[in-house]
Amino acid sequence: xxxxxxxxxxxxxxxxxxxxxxxxxxxxxxxxxxxxxxxxxxxxxxxxxxxxxxxxxxxxxxxxxxxxxxxxxxxxxxxxxxxxxxxxxxxxxxxxxxxxxxxxxxxxxxxxxxxxxxxxxxxxxxxxxxxxxxxxxxxxxxxxxxxxxxxxxxxxxxxxxxxxxxxxxxxxxxxxxxxxxxxxxxxxxxxxxxxxxxxxxxxxxxxxxxxxxxxxxxxxxxxxxxxxxxxxxxxxxxxxxxxxxxxxxxxxxxxxxxxxxxxxxxxxxxxxxxxxxxxxxxxxxxxxxxxxxxxxxxxxxxxxxxxxxxxxxxxxxxxxxxxxxxxxxxxxxxxxxxxxxxxxxxxxxxxxxxxxxxxxxxxxxxxxxxxxxxxxxxxxxxxxx
Ligand SMILES: Cc1ncc(COP(=O)(O)O)c(C=O)c1O
Numbered sequence: 001x002x003x004x005x006x007x008x009x010x011x012x013x014x015x016x017x018x019x020x021x022x023x024x025x026x027x028x029x030x031x032x033x034x035x036x037x038x039x040x041x042x043x044x045x046x047x048x049x050x051x052x053x054x055x056x057x058x059x060x061x062x063x064x065x066x067x068x069x070x071x072x073x074x075x076x077x078x079x080x081x082x083x084x085x086x087x088x089x090x091x092x093x094x095x096x097x098x099x100x101x102x103x104x105x106x107x108x109x110x111x112x113x114x115x116x117x118x119x120x121x122x123x124x125x126x127x128x129x130x131x132x133x134x135x136x137x138x139x140x141x142x143x144x145x146x147x148x149x150x151x152x153x154x155x156x157x158x159x160x161x162x163x164x165x166x167x168x169x170x171x172x173x174x175x176x177x178x179x180x181x182x183x184x185x186x187x188x189x190x191x192x193x194x195x196x197x198x199x200x201x202x203x204x205x206x207x208x209x210x211x212x213x214x215x216x217x218x219x220x221x222x223x224x225x226x227x228x229x230x231x232x233x234x235x236x237x238x239x240x241x242x243x244x245x246x247x248x249x250x251x252x253x254x255x256x257x258x259x260x261x262x263x264x265x266x267x268x269x270x271x272x273x274x275x276x277x278x279x280x281x282x283x284x285x286x287x288x289x290x291x292x293x294x295x296x297x298x299x300x301x302x303x304x305x306x307x308x309x310x311x312x313x314x315x316x317x318x319x320x321x322x323x324x325x326x327x328x329x330x331x332x333x334x335x336x337x338x339x340x341x342x343x344x345x346x347x348x349x350x351x352x353x354x355x356x357x358x359x360x361x362x363x364x365x366x367x368x369x370x371x372x373x374x375x376x377x378x379x380x381x382x383x384x385x
Contacts, residue, residue: 001181002248002369011236021231024211030235037242044165044189046196050203053151053173053186055228057085060147060169063198066091068339070118075104076315076352078123082149087326090334092343095315098355106134116343119145124153124163127279132158132166154179155245157277164189180241182234203228251369252280262380283365290360300382308359316349
């Protein structure tokens with residue numbers, strides 16, 4: 001989260017004064033407005049605001065009917081929640097390499113497709129857009145679904161379309177560390193009416209049929225699910241954050257472009273699938289060797305990260321996944337389910353060497369939309385030295 005202030009305070013106060021936090025109401029209807037505002041800004045038919053980005057991923061997979069017996073391809077470089085969402089629906093995450101753009105490698109993805117594969121989850125990690133044309137082609141060729149994990153990429157785009165709206169369904173996150181935040185929160189995006197119906201039922205299964213007329217026009221019947229319902233307080237803050245989103249992205253992109261233009265003769269940057277749509281939260285430099293990347297971080301006085309050191313974002317550190325503990329109850333554990341017995345993977349630490357090599361040769365510098373000219377000049381000077 002980059003910007004927050006008086007407007008968010010006033011939005012929260014408005015809800016507290018109204019004394020109604022429940023999503024379905026005849027008063028402020030903050031959740032309903034937030035969803036409409038996301039649909040308009042993102043250009044998609046349906047948005048469901050819920051408790052988290054992972055909740056949105058699980059709801060999307062559920063709505064697509066993915067479960068035991070199915071494989072879902074996820075990138076080797078993503079937050080553990082992507083793979084855990086697959087396990088939560090009883091399916092098996094198949095881990096594919098990430099490429100030079102830091103995002104899921106379409107070539108390795110195709111190699112990992114089997115007769116059990118049901119979906120691909122491209123993750124727009126660090127706000128870097130995935131090669132969505134390639135994944136749409138694969139999805140068509142092999143009859144697969146696409147669930148875009150845009151949790152780190154609120155508002156970014158690929159060839160003019162907002163990330164999260166290109167596949168069958170997508171997920172945004174509004175936790176503390178995202179482009180915009182309402183404390184905790186997420187949104188499921190989809191253009192498919194039937195996926196919307198199933199996700200709405202699943203994410204609020206104890207209440208959706210009892211409050212308001214939410215299911216009046218539904219063709220789907222009620223089924224058992226979970227409770228990921230959001231509330232008016234989060235939605236009120238989120239609405240202000242949504243109104244800030246494009247301004248934040250424009251300033252991040254200006255900062256990133258200024259630095260890249262001024263340094264392109266001195267260093268290499270990672271390639272992008274769509275630099276215009278990149279959220280620009282991160283400047284990513286590419287070196288020929290891990291040693292050069294380390295040497296760079298030791299020379300500059302900037303805050304730098306080598307992504308190979310980011311732990312939870314790399315498959316080999318996803319301990320419950322790697323050690324195949326998919327659930328507490330053995331009968332609910334996808335790694336022990338009868339339906340999955342033919343697809344139990346052989347995960348091991350060095351299974352995605354290309355990703356590990358790329359992560360070790362990359363250096364991140366975090367950007368901020370409110371960096372001053374002096375801050376920007378300092379980064380340029382440090383990189384160039
Ligand atoms: C790539 C990715 N996917 C999913 C999530 C889950 O989002 P949340 O924390 O809102 O559940 C995150 C959160 O950090 C993420 O970075």
